[in-house]
Amino acid sequence: MITWQASRVEHPARTASWRSMEAVVAGDKAGWLALFAPDGVVEDPVGPSAFDPQGLGHHGHEAIAAFWDKAIALAERFEFTIADSFAAGSEVANIGTISAFLPSGHRVDTEGVFVYRVGEDGLIRSMRAFWEVDRAMGTLRATS
Template sequence: MSATPAESIAAVERSPQAAGAHDREGWVAVFAADARVEDPVGSRPHRGRAQIERFYDTFIGPRAITFHRGGDVVFGSTVIRDVTVEVRMGPSVAMLIPAFLRYDLDDSLRISRLQAFWELPAMMWQFARNGLRAVPAGMQLSRALLRNQKLAGTVGFLSGFLGTTVRGKQHVGRLLDDACAGDQVAVKRRLANALSVTRGDDERIGTSELVALLHGARWDGMIRAGHCVAARVHRDGCRLVLFADVETRPVRIRAVRVFADEQWT
């Protein structure tokens, strides 16, 4: 029997609770044995318990992390959380990172995949603005990366700087403007090269259905991570998250996935 939205949210909530409590075993235990963590999306994924433990030791254990929730979307076995992550890397260095966190759950309500969509370049710029205060925290992170992830893992993390460009982000913004305005012709033109448009991962829909879903809504909170652009869409107190896979040369949208809460019509 499939889980209810409340049960899925409760299962997902174990992750930030364990991270906030610095409960290493509890945090790792919320994942399936063959789980995959992509944090941020665009960096090299961590697969299986050993790599997920090293991820915790590098990025979670040494610092205080608080998750400020903006809302959840539950679609089948997927929970998408709209959050701002507050990361304290030292007594005087703190950052606020807007993110979409996608959790895919297995039949046992363990996390089979976690994808964190946030902007690594923007985070590094925010970090650098702390000036000299950031130097000790930066050195600590560099040592932890090399100790736990080795050189290949460090390079894999830094690959999160690559991916779609600001121009690609703007391209998705124009798609959303057209869809929210109900302009089917413009949406069809912008998605002329798209391989798929789906509700969730698998339910194929046409451009007319996409426009029907978004017409009259508003969007904001756009984030680019790897080759994906994500944005929140809201209407009448309901919430939808759109993910667009974007190629850079030339800039074009290759796939669109929308995840809406059960009240969305």
């Protein structure tokens, strides 16, 4: 589910971000990968993390697919709540919360700023997610 409380003014990067969220909600790995340019990069979160110990990002379709398997595929489902969205140039910065529902019966809410940059073809060149691991893990709770 996507709850969009932000601007709906058309912008290529905003459209790409929406499609990215739709693919994640649908569990559509192939559809999600198709949104990225062949040389695209995902930094989620930006900097070193369990998903990217070196903090260099996941470059290219093969690495982005591996990120899906390590991070996105672990959840049973996702919900996105976008409170605001700022588009400028070839980028959009969405502010919101991503809720991941885990197979263990737990939920984690990740608040952050999610920045997408697209090329002239509308494909995602980079997706950078600014969020704090400790802050997200502090929301871990059982679902009813």
